[in-house]
Amino acid sequence: MTGGFGFALSCPLPDRQNEVIELAHGGGGLLMHGLIDRIFRPAFAISSADLTHDGAVLEIAGARLAFTTDSYVVRPLFFPGGDIGSLAIYGTVNDLAMCGAQPLFLSLGLILEEGLPISQLRQVIASMHTAAETAGVRLATGDTKVVEHGKGDGLYINTAGIGFVRSAVPPAPQHVRPGDAVLLSGDIGRHGIAVLAAREGLGFEGEIESDAAPLAATVMELIEAGIDLHCLRDPTRGGLATTLVEIAKSASLDMYIDESSIVVSEPVRGACEILGLDPLYVASEGRFIAFVPLHEAEAALSIVRGAPRGVDAAIIGRVEASRGRGVVLEGMIGGTRVLDMLSGEQLPRIC
Amino acid sequence: MKYIDEFRDAASVRRYADAIARITTRSWTMMEICGGQTHSIVRHGIDQLLPQGVNLLHGPGCPVCVTPTESIDAAIAIANTPGVIFCSFGDMLRVPGHRGSLLAAKARGADVRIVYSPLDALKIAQGTRDREVVFFAIGFETTAPATAMTVAQAARDGIENFSLLISHVLVPPAIEALLSAPDNQVQGFLAAGHVCTIMGYWEYEPIAQRFRVPIVVTGFEPLDLMQGIYLCIRQLEENRVEVENQYRRSVRRDGNRIAQQVMRRVFAVQSQRWRGIGEIAASGLGLSAEYARYDARTRFGPAEVHSEQPSECMAGLILRGLRKPTDCPAFATRCTPERPVGATMVSSEGACAAYYRYRRHDGTGAGVGLDMGRDASP
Numbered sequence: 213m214t215g216g217f218g219f220a221l222s223c224p225l226p227d228r229q230n231e232v233i234e235l236a237h238g239g240g241g242l243l244m245h246g247l248i249d250r251i252f253r254p255a256f257a258i259s260s261a262d263l264t265h266d267g268a269v270l271e272i273a274g275a276r277l278a279f280t281t282d283s284y285v286v287r288p289l290f291f292p293g294g295d296i297g298s299l300a301i302y303g304t305v306n307d308l309a310m311c312g313a314q315p316l317f318l319s320l321g322l323i324l325e326e327g328l329p330i331s332q333l334r335q336v337i338a339s340m341h342t343a344a345e346t347a348g349v350r351l352a353t354g355d356t357k358v359v360e361h362g363k364g365d366g367l368y369i370n371t372a373g374i375g376f377v378r379s380a381v382p383p384a385p386q387h388v389r390p391g392d393a394v395l396l397s398g399d400i401g402r403h404g405i406a407v408l409a410a411r412e413g414l415g416f417e418g419e420i421e422s423d424a425a426p427l428a429a430t431v432m433e434l435i436e437a438g439i440d441l442h443c444l445r446d447p448t449r450g451g452l453a454t455t456l457v458e459i460a461k462s463a464s465l466d467m468y469i470d471e472s473s474i475v476v477s478e479p480v481r482g483a484c485e486i487l488g489l490d491p492l493y494v495a496s497e498g499r500f501i502a503f504v505p506l507h508e509a510e511a512a513l514s515i516v517r518g519a520p521r522g523v524d525a526a527i528i529g530r531v532e533a534s535r536g537r538g539v540v541l542e543g544m545i546g547g548t549r550v551l552d553m554l555s556g557e558q559l560p561r562i563c
Numbered sequence: 564m565k566y567i568d569e570f571r572d573a574a575s576v577r578r579y580a581d582a583i584a585r586i587t588t589r590s591w592t593m594m595e596i597c598g599g600q601t602h603s604i605v606r607h608g609i610d611q612l613l614p615q616g617v618n619l620l621h622g623p624g625c626p627v628c629v630t631p632t633e634s635i636d637a638a639i640a641i642a643n644t645p646g647v648i649f650c651s652f653g654d655m656l657r658v659p660g661h662r663g664s665l666l667a668a669k670a671r672g673a674d675v676r677i678v679y680s681p682l683d684a685l686k687i688a689q690g691t692r693d694r695e696v697v698f699f700a701i702g703f704e705t706t707a708p709a710t711a712m713t714v715a716q717a718a719r720d721g722i723e724n725f726s727l728l729i730s731h732v733l734v735p736p737a738i739e740a741l742l743s744a745p746d747n748q749v750q751g752f753l754a755a756g757h758v759c760t761i762m763g764y765w766e767y768e769p770i771a772q773r774f775r776v777p778i779v780v781t782g783f784e785p786l787d788l789m790q791g792i793y794l795c796i797r798q799l800e801e802n803r804v805e806v807e808n809q810y811r812r813s814v815r816r817d818g819n820r821i822a823q824q825v826m827r828r829v830f831a832v833q834s835q836r837w838r839g840i841g842e843i844a845a846s847g848l849g850l851s852a853e854y855a856r857y858d859a860r861t862r863f864g865p866a867e868v869h870s871e872q873p874s875e876c877m878a879g880l881i882l883r884g885l886r887k888p889t890d891c892p893a894f895a896t897r898c899t900p901e902r903p904v905g906a907t908m909v910s911s912e913g914a915c916a917a918y919y920r921y922r923r924h925d926g927t928g929a930g931v932g933l934d935m936g937r938d939a940s941p
Contacts, residue, residue, distance in 0.1 A: 232667070232670045232671060233670065234666055234667070234669075234670045235670075236666075242899075242901055243901055246901075412679075478564060481564050481567075482564060485564065485567060487679075488911065543606070543607050543608055544571055544573055544607075545571060545572075545573045545576045545577075545607055545608070545612075545785050546573060546576070546577070546608065546611075546612065547607050547608010547609065547611045547612065548608055548611075549605070549606060549608060549920075549921035549922070550920075550921055550922065552919070552920055
């Protein structure tokens, strides 16, 4: 080595400039929770838990209704296994289902970009119609706006939904108890990989289709069978890991998850391996996690397995009293690791 | 998944853990060079499977972590130039320079695009001839051949609206630098399997002999790492000094000669600054005279130079294996992946990011003994 080799034992501290919104603020991870805690919650004086849950349960004239809203900005508009239209139906009805509610009505807000081919709009609306029929909901009201060319990605959709709460106690993180079993309704990561592959033009051998699908029918079956659903959540943005961490935090409990019981299909595993993504952080749009009492776990599992797309359902772990560890993943080879929320967007690694 | 699952087989890993425990008679300190190996070790809990006293230090082999801040500042300056499309691997976007990151520049309107290969950047240049396309070429000997091939292709096809901001680094000079330091603690190395796939391992033989340190070329899966650690400890215990090749399914002694040829043609070895470590002679790659016109630094002029501000970040000590991430007072408090103080917290291959992600609540983060039990499993 030459004499020029001098160790500088520090990294320079970056300047904190005025913050601006980054894409990762919408990623469902830590940055978005920061927005909720620092901006939304103080402004509306509501508890953080109410804002991070999938929907609100409201009592109106003796009836318990679930109410939720979601916006859809997916690119590309069409991807294997779905499109922005079917996603806008399933995403919102699933948020209602996660409140233990039978979805009833949806509103539809369309923001169209000047230049969008009418044929594409027609295709999206037809897909929404089919999806709404599949999910058993009716479109009750709607609105359309057009923005100038270059000010939108072709088409954005907002849907809001109302559902009738069917479970005696609406499922919520605060009802999760130590000893609860964690049930996952199927394999994970198909939606995220399908959209990423379509967007980036990654031609994987054997096309990966989005798992977008309505979940209410299965949830209603569980409720009818008398399963005490302590909490339900669909692992969309941020994936399974972020969702589990959110619930563990809201419930102030620890969870132990067995990695080997989580099903990830071969094509999704392969794609994640190549892209350097962790499937635990990749979105699903037709799966849910249920927290149920241990003695009801087997009964719940057999119902979910018997439902459409439920073959890969599994009990993936259990809840324990908090020792401050959060969500611990027990790896396939015996080591353990702590799961955390997705931090920023999951960026591809380089080598 | 074929060729992956076999190397993550729990029973085989356990057999190696037992074998390592059997042959280990004293404390040993080894360093894995590559950030990909660090990530795999921490993610799979490999270090938890080793006997007490066997210590793994995490080396400087994270390309994002060692890219100097001057290069990031230059990248941001170029990305902010009107008409430029700036292409980069995704990991680099969040790394803080002196004034923000590429991601922040993108949020403010710079055209920064994530690519998976330098050839994608060249394709963008081909498709948009009226704009200057710049690729941020970083990484070790693993990514350098793709950069070299892209430059050669640009020259062949006469694509002149394309240039590169190069910050490629080389592993062997870094190993020599670490071993030359008076406070070196490393007794054996796990060399990076993918770097050696390209370069072979003949370069490591004189280093092993000169510094009397065993080097085992090692892969990235749990079983690769356990076998690499086993081979390294066996050499140390038997007082042998060799370069051994654990990653035989990918690495030959001579490496990939075609890749080396194109690298020799396009690049010239030069002195290089490593973030958190300093200047190391002959440890970087720049463009050779024949391809110098593709250098973005000359095309866009030198960036404004900032003096390095000292901070509490101890990335330098971590990259040299003298400290663990959890030793840093800023770790997981003032320094997190969202608001990184140093680059080791940014990249998925950085040691601090790996510890943050997998070990934050464990207290120590290292060596909890031979805990093979799964009594806590559901």
